[in-house]
Amino acid sequence: MSRTMKKRMLVVDDEREMLKVLSELFSDEGYSVCVAEDGIKAARQIEQTSFDVVITDLKLPGMDGISLLQKTRNATPNTIVIMITAYGTPESASRAMRLGAFDYIDKPFSLDRITSTVQKALEEKPVTEGVIKKDHLSAFVERLKAFGTVIAPQERDGRISFHRLNDISQLSLNYTSTILPLKYFFLPSSMPETDAFPADLFPDDTELGAEPKVFFGVHPHDMQAILRLDEQLGKKKHDLDYLERRKSVLFVGTDDSPDEYSFARGIGAYKRQRGFDIFLTDIGDKYFVKVNTPEGEKLLHNFDRLSEPTQKDRQKIERAEREAQRDQVSIGCHPAALPELIKLTLDDPLWNELEEKCTSCGKCNVVCPSSVTAFDTVKERAIEKYLHSAKDYGKPSCVGCGRCARICPADINPLRVIRALNKKYEISLLSKIFNLHYHQESYGTDKPK
Numbered sequence: 001m002s003r004t005m006k007k008r009m010l011v012v013d014d015e016r017e018m019l020k021v022l023s024e025l026f027s028d029e030g031y032s033v034c035v036a037e038d039g040i041k042a043a044r045q046i047e048q049t050s051f052d053v054v055i056t057d058l059k060l061p062g063m064d065g066i067s068l069l070q071k072t073r074n075a076t077p078n079t080i081v082i083m084i085t086a087y088g089t090p091e092s093a094s095r096a097m098r099l100g101a102f103d104y105i106d107k108p109f110s111l112d113r114i115t116s117t118v119q120k121a122l123e124e125k126p127v128t129e130g131v132i133k134k135d136h137l138s139a140f141v142e143r144l145k146a147f148g149t150v151i152a153p154q155e156r157d158g159r160i161s162f163h164r165l166n167d168i169s170q171l172s173l174n175y176t177s178t179i180l181p182l183k184y185f186f187l188p189s190s191m192p193e194t195d196a197f198p199a200d201l202f203p204d205d206t207e208l209g210a211e212p213k214v215f216f217g218v219h220p221h222d223m224q225a226i227l228r229l230d231e232q233l234g235k236k237k238h239d240l241d242y243l244e245r246r247k248s249v250l251f252v253g254t255d256d257s258p259d260e261y262s263f264a265r266g267i268g269a270y271k272r273q274r275g276f277d278i279f280l281t282d283i284g285d286k287y288f289v290k291v292n293t294p295e296g297e298k299l300l301h302n303f304d305r306l307s308e309p310t311q312k313d314r315q316k317i318e319r320a321e322r323e324a325q326r327d328q329v330s331i332g333c334h335p336a337a338l339p340e341l342i343k344l345t346l347d348d349p350l351w352n353e354l355e356e357k358c359t360s361c362g363k364c365n366v367v368c369p370s371s372v373t374a375f376d377t378v379k380e381r382a383i384e385k386y387l388h389s390a391k392d393y394g395k396p397s398c399v400g401c402g403r404c405a406r407i408c409p410a411d412i413n414p415l416r417v418i419r420a421l422n423k424k425y426e427i428s429l430l431s432k433i434f435n436l437h438y439h440q441e442s443y444g445t446d447k448p449k
Ligand code: SF4
Pocket: 357, 358, 359, 360, 361, 362, 363, 364, 365, 378, 404, 407, 408, 409, 410, 411, 412
């Protein structure tokens, strides 16, 4: 198990002034800073020391920044690498990000920009990591039980739902989606009185209290849905019942097996880090275990089944992580453009067509993981999910789980709706977005005109 708690930084640049500025800046911030003026010297330092952060220029004498990035990833995969450059191109930026750079910053940059990037990277950095053999999963679950009741996905009558895990043989980690979301564990009062869903899909009385729980096997977009509920119910409404149940909870994540209804990656909600105390990546006969929080760290402290990944494991981890993040489904536009798309299409006849198809069964409201409001029409739902929520929280509240589409008797599918609207309004959308940026750039304002 590797631990990387110290803040050691290497700054690599052939501009002496840049080395001086960054070195003084981060030394004042409490980092232990080393510097190098060329790639070869930097590579030597990287072989000898495990740095927390490497800030490197792209163009360097001896060895360029990209080769140094690769060298760092091979030598110390946990090191955060931030590229800086005065000669950036979209190709070099995308190559650097693909190879594992945390960020790519164009020169000149403000000191705030570089310090906030380093801070963000360190916050997201795992505290502990290692691999565990799948044969040892039951010991891992026993560890989780030290915190509280383990709630995990299990198969019942061919359907997956989250329940108290009494026996490891009940665990079903490889699943596409549950029918119902996790929100009912935190909001029992919102459980609908309906016979449209089998009762055993909902949590039972013994699973609903506020005692400590570990949710094991949660997918990244379902975690994002919980974080959106935190915004709506915790921060905005200060719902005491929700906050009480949400208080003593840890989350252990795993990847999903997406189907044709899932569009979490396309809508930018497939985030494997944020919200999770621990994340497990399947690498064949083992899991790669990434611990993200001090609570997760405490839980796995001295856990003897966790071992250092071998070189072969490292290769498998890289492959699995790349695969998990791959954009499998495009929604047709950038997620940040969704509010504009909805605004542009408010009078489109498609909304009336959808109203005519909709049977008003309300199932989509029951299965949606990221809101507790029941919407009467498809259009109302889209306005809230893609327009208002983006205004209130900076992102759509829809996390692209696909549950509403899977369950809808009228075959209404938000992914198809977004794609259809985008296809029809693409040109207007692009010119609108261009104008927004143009006005921001021209007048230096944060507010869209
Ligand atoms: S599930 Fe489909 S048919 Fe039922 S209310 Fe939602 S959109 Fe309408």
